Amino acid sequence: MSEIERGRGVALWSQIADILADDIFKGRLRQSEQLPSAQELATRFDVNRHTVRRAIATLEQRRLVRTEQGRGTFVQEQTLDYPISRRTRFSQNMRNLNVDTDIEILDDAREIPPTHVAEALGLGRNEYVYRIDSLSRADGHIIDHSTAYFPATRFPGLPAVYRRTQSVTQTLNEFGVGDYVRLHTRVSARLPDAHTARLMKLPANRPLLHVQSINTDPRGGPVQYGIARFSGDWVQLVLMAGD
Amino acid sequence: MSEIERGRGVALWSQIADILADDIFKGRLRQSEQLPSAQELATRFDVNRHTVRRAIATLEQRRLVRTEQGRGTFVQEQTLDYPISRRTRFSQNMRNLNVDTDIEILDDAREIPPTHVAEALGLGRNEYVYRIDSLSRADGHIIDHSTAYFPATRFPGLPAVYRRTQSVTQTLNEFGVGDYVRLHTRVSARLPDAHTARLMKLPANRPLLHVQSINTDPRGGPVQYGIARFSGDWVQLVLMAGD
DNA sequence: CCGGTCTGTCTAGATAACTAGACAATTGTG
DNA sequence: CACAATTGTCTAGTTATCTAGACAGACCGG
Structure with missing residues (x-):
């Protein structure tokens, strides 16, 4: 038995x-299994029930x-498996998982993007983009802080449409982009910057999945450059074979 | 700059x-270099000087x-390099390092040893050994908790001699073993058991170097089986080539 | 020897962590 | 429905951690 000091x-x-998180990750506590009651754990660790409750509260936050x-x-039954494929759609994903989703648009602006974004979108030095920062919730919990860039000349007035539809698929559709596919995806693990940590209500020491992706129309023209930051604790990206 | 939360x-x-321990291990603070003053560190970390002093106190303990x-x-200029060779002598080591040593004998007993000890010493199932538990200090700090086993029939009354001489070399000498060499040494890293942690005044989460060795007389007859537990933080075993 | 810069020690008070106990709210079971 | 088991919420008190300030003691360079 693990001892505490x-x-x-x-x-x-x-x-x-x-200790409890480790029990879960290492599989000593199985999926959907019930934990010992707070009182039982308090007895086992020889602490007060309130102390155990505080520990559990942090696990619940995670x-x-x-x-x-x-x-x-x-x-928790499952980490949220997030399939990554050429045809990933956020809202479709969530509907499949039977999760109640909600997107809050934090900010949008018309601006000159960072050079790496401009390059990825195939834009010149002085071409504008729309930047949209948003927060996605599932079952009321924040799971994702994302930043999306769209070429401004190709999609004039896009933010207003996006605010109305709350869906990338729908928005692009209204601009005549009937279909789009993911050109590539880069995934890394990072610690949140102060801004993201505050937005996602995360401690600064919990890792994030940092996903950078480019969507193109069927002819290969880039339509969106996106950066999504998922809570690493409970979102799991699933890379599909043969896609 | 590392931030604290x-x-x-x-x-x-x-x-x-x-953070400071890491700075030392990673070499960002060099050997014998001076740390910033407690006040300076307090300012850097934005805490009180007393808080820094408490941190430094634990580093000093280690x-x-x-x-x-x-x-x-x-x-601290150097970890205590502890050379391991066929001809290692503890007291000789310490004298070479110009360190003031002292051995406290905690306990001795005549008993049937664990089977792996009996095997190592080439003893039969019901042959007795003397077990001697002792604590070594250098410059007043506890560095080593060791347990030594000697064949009882070959060295009758050994503990009394050892208590008088405080030296394995000297003791074996009085029993006619003019010389001995180390047959083999096994080194591993372990966390201390409760008993050892208490004796060495160590936290339960600081690793120990666990050294198991067998000394034999020149003809290959085992004369001592020993287990030494060194503080991993500042004792460094040095394996000599060609020995 | 003097003044500045350190560490060492003390006291006092504020804040965070922990304990203890009581009781409400919810759920499942007989 | 009555009851036991569980989580949720509250209040009160203790202990650990952190802050603040004062001053003593040792060291060093001028």
Whole structure:
């Protein structure tokens, strides 16, 4: 049995959270299995129930567990598998997962993009883009802070349409882009910058999945450059074979 | 610059100690170099001087730094290099290092040893050994908790001699073993058991060097089986080539 | 020897972490 | 429905951690 230490500079709730998280990741607590009750854990670790509750609260924030009043605490059934393919659509994904989604548009602007974005979109030095920053929620939890760039000359007034439709697919459709595919995707693990951490209500030490992608129309013309930042704790990207 | 976080379950002094220890291990603070003053570090980390002092106190316990009143705090010049060879002698080692040593004998007993010890010493199932538990200090700091086994029939009354001489070499000499060599040495890294942690005044999460060795007389007869547990933070075993 | 710069020690108070206990709210079961 | 088990919420008190300031003691360079 893992022991916890007092007075060594690490709070008890933090140690307990680490042990339980490890139990989950290592599979000692199975998917959807019920955790011992808070009282039971308190007895096992020889601490107060409130201390255990604090540990569990942090696990819940990280979506590793789910608590239900009167029933108990359960290991979260699945990390949110996020399929990445040439034909990924966010809203389609979420509908498939039977998750209640919601997108909040934080900010949009017409501006000259960073050079690497301009290059990716095949734009010249002084061509404008629309930048749209948004936050996606699923079941009320923030899962994604994304920044999208669209060529401004090709899609005049795009932000207004996007605000109305709340869907990239729908928006591009109204501009005559009936279909689009993902040209490429780059995935890395990073720690959040201060801005993203604040937006996603994440501690600065929880890793993010940093996904950079380019969508093109069927003829290969780039229509969108996107950066999505997922909570690494419970979003899992799934790379599909043969796509 | 490494930042520290408040209210995340890790005490500030603990975070600061970790950062400084890392600076030392990674060589960003050189051997014997002076650390910034406590006040300077307090300003850099935006905490109180007392908090920094607590961090430094733990580093001093781990012998990573040395503080000198009126002068400053310095990176400890060297870990204690402990040469391992066929002809290793503890007291000789320490004299060479110009370190003031002292051995405290904690316990001795005449008993049937664990089977792996009996095998190593070439003893039968019911042959007795003397077990001697001792603690070695250098410059007043505990560096080593060791357990030694000697065949009891070959060295009757050995513990009394050892208590008098405080030296394995001297003791075996009195029993007519003029010379001995190390047959083999096994080194591993382990966390201390509760007993050893208490004896060595170490936190349970600081690794130990666990050294198991067998000494034989010149004809190859095993005379001692030993287990030594060194503080991993500041003892470094040095394996000599061609020995 | 003097003044500046360190570490060492003390006191006092503020904030975070932990404990203890009571009771409400919800759920499942007999 | 009554009951047991569980999570959720509150209040109060203790301990650990952190801050603030003062001053002593040692060291060093001028």
